[in-house]
Amino acid sequence: MKEGKKMLVDVVVNGKRQRWEIHPGEFLIDTLRRYGYKSVRKGCDDASCCNCTVIVDGRAVLSCVKLTASVKGKNILTLEGIKKEKEFLLLEESLLKKGAVQCGYCISGLIMTVWDFSHRYKDVSEKDEIKYYTAGNLCRCTGYNSQIFAIKDFIKKRQETEKRD
Amino acid sequence: MGSNGRLIVLMLGVKEYFYPDDFKEAYDLYIKEPRTSLWVSGGVAVGWIKPKNIKRLIDLNNCVGSYDFKVKDDFIISGSCVSLSDFIDNLLSSSLKTKTSTFLINAFKEVAFYQLRNMATIGGSIAQKFGWSDVITALLVLDTELDCIAGDSLFCNIKLQDFLYKKEKLLIRSVKIPLNKFNRMVFIKYPVSNPGIALLNCAFSCSVEDGYIKDVRVVFGARPFVAKRLIEVEKLMFEKKIIELKESMDLLIDTAKKEARCGSTLEASKDYRNHLISVSFKRFFDLLLD
Numbered sequence: 001m002k003e004g005k006k007m008l009v010d011v012v013v014n015g016k017r018q019r020w021e022i023h024p025g026e027f028l029i030d031t032l033r034r035y036g037y038k039s040v041r042k043g044c045d046d047a048s049c050c051n052c053t054v055i056v057d058g059r060a061v062l063s064c065v066k067l068t069a070s071v072k073g074k075n076i077l078t079l080e081g082i083k084k085e086k087e088f089l090l091l092e093e094s095l096l097k098k099g100a101v102q103c104g105y106c107i108s109g110l111i112m113t114v115w116d117f118s119h120r121y122k123d124v125s126e127k128d129e130i131k132y133y134t135a136g137n138l139c140r141c142t143g144y145n146s147q148i149f150a151i152k153d154f155i156k157k158r159q160e161t162e163k164r165d
Numbered sequence: 166m167g168s169n170g171r172l173i174v175l176m177l178g179v180k181e182y183f184y185p186d187d188f189k190e191a192y193d194l195y196i197k198e199p200r201t202s203l204w205v206s207g208g209v210a211v212g213w214i215k216p217k218n219i220k221r222l223i224d225l226n227n228c229v230g231s232y233d234f235k236v237k238d239d240f241i242i243s244g245s246c247v248s249l250s251d252f253i254d255n256l257l258s259s260s261l262k263t264k265t266s267t268f269l270i271n272a273f274k275e276v277a278f279y280q281l282r283n284m285a286t287i288g289g290s291i292a293q294k295f296g297w298s299d300v301i302t303a304l305l306v307l308d309t310e311l312d313c314i315a316g317d318s319l320f321c322n323i324k325l326q327d328f329l330y331k332k333e334k335l336l337i338r339s340v341k342i343p344l345n346k347f348n349r350m351v352f353i354k355y356p357v358s359n360p361g362i363a364l365l366n367c368a369f370s371c372s373v374e375d376g377y378i379k380d381v382r383v384v385f386g387a388r389p390f391v392a393k394r395l396i397e398v399e400k401l402m403f404e405k406k407i408i409e410l411k412e413s414m415d416l417l418i419d420t421a422k423k424e425a426r427c428g429s430t431l432e433a434s435k436d437y438r439n440h441l442i443s444v445s446f447k448r449f450f451d452l453l454l455d
Contacts, residue, residue: 024181024182024222025178025179025182047212059250059283061280062212062280062281064212065208065213066208066212066284067205067211069222070205070208113279113280132274132279135359136277136360
């Protein structure tokens with residue numbers, strides 16, 4: 001199938017069906033921001049910092065190097081889509097309590113990464129494992145330890161909540 | 166509109182985006198305008214390099230079989246669009262508990278970071294023939310075979326080592342990795358930082374019987390050139406006792422340095438890479454004797 005100079009792609013963003021008009025060479029980060037998803041942050045623009053992380057079909061990906069045309073028909077999840085979830089509030093609380101947020105620029109990317117791996121790999125709870133999954137998320141403020149402690153705290157709380165429920 | 170200028174350059178460059186249903190159609194589309202066309206699987210390379218001369222992008226994700234993953238007749242057969250994360254997860258969730266699967270899991274886990282492994286595909290990692298690729302080094306040492314489409318849209322099987330030095334453009338459909346060819350395998354990577362691109366990576370595989378090395382492969386990548394088998398070194402190691410080889414390690418190292426022909430980059434000099442080669446052999450023998 002051939003697409004013209006401008007093309008239309010159908011996607012599901014945060015559970016809502018949308019039709020985007022895009023250029024074939026456009027990247028997902030620019031499309032998302034143009035359509036109002038401003039939680040997706042532009043950092044390095046070359047797959048180095050992970051600030052632009054979003055979840056596409058259940059996998060955390062870098063929207064700065066993901067072509068929008070390649071997500072046709074897929075489910076995209078951004079921070080806007082999870083901010084009312086109970087688990088998000090737990091994560092938010094842990095991040096604040098452990099001092100894991102300073103300037104806050106990298107946080108939306110970090111949250112989406114944690115959201116992905118903590119749901120996909122339920123047994124991840126140790127510091128080294130968390131470091132392994134968040135290794136790409138660069139933060140110039142916190143020195144990472146506070147973020148790792150916060151994620152560990154979140155996972156522990158979530159497991160406790162799951163047991164209670 | 167994005168905030169940086171490079172996006173605008175790319176937006177002007179790419180005119181068409183195709184979603185072929187099978188690999189043959191993808192190949193035919195490419196052949197019409199090979200100079201300005203590019204196949205896209207995970208899309209990392211396209212996003213990273215942002216090539217300015219490309220006008221047509223051909224998405225392989227809808228091609229039949231591109232996501233297949235199976236273990237059959239002592240081979241792992243993976244569709245070219247299987248991401249590295251999915252490849253690892255598939256191996257972990259399968260009942261397969263061989264040395265080769267453990268080796269592949271450990272090697273692929275060292276590739277970049279989580280988000281990039283979610284995007285980078287096994288076919289895309291090979292097709293670009295990048296010098297820094299850890300995937301190529303790991304697969305080359307296992308004697309991997311590729312199922313490709315070549316000129317005139319003919320299907321062909323080709324060894325990875327032949328693919329790397331072939332000038333003709335081939336479209337990879339699937340990757341076939343032997344499971345039980347070797348019984349000892351080691352992958353070593355030297356990045357500047359973790360996660361980071363390798364200054365040098367290497368992999369050793371061999372079959373050991375009664376203390377003798379029966380079949381051996383030595384591969385060095387990120388030299389900074391594309392990974393290469395060191396045939397002369399392999400000849401020196403073939404049918405030798407491990408203990409004897411450890412004693413004559415200096416000869417192996419000297420031959421490896423000559424054969425690997427490392428180069429210098431901003432990240433590391435040729436001398437430094439040569440030094441890493443000698444370290445690699447020492448580590449390999451330590452692991453082998455363990």
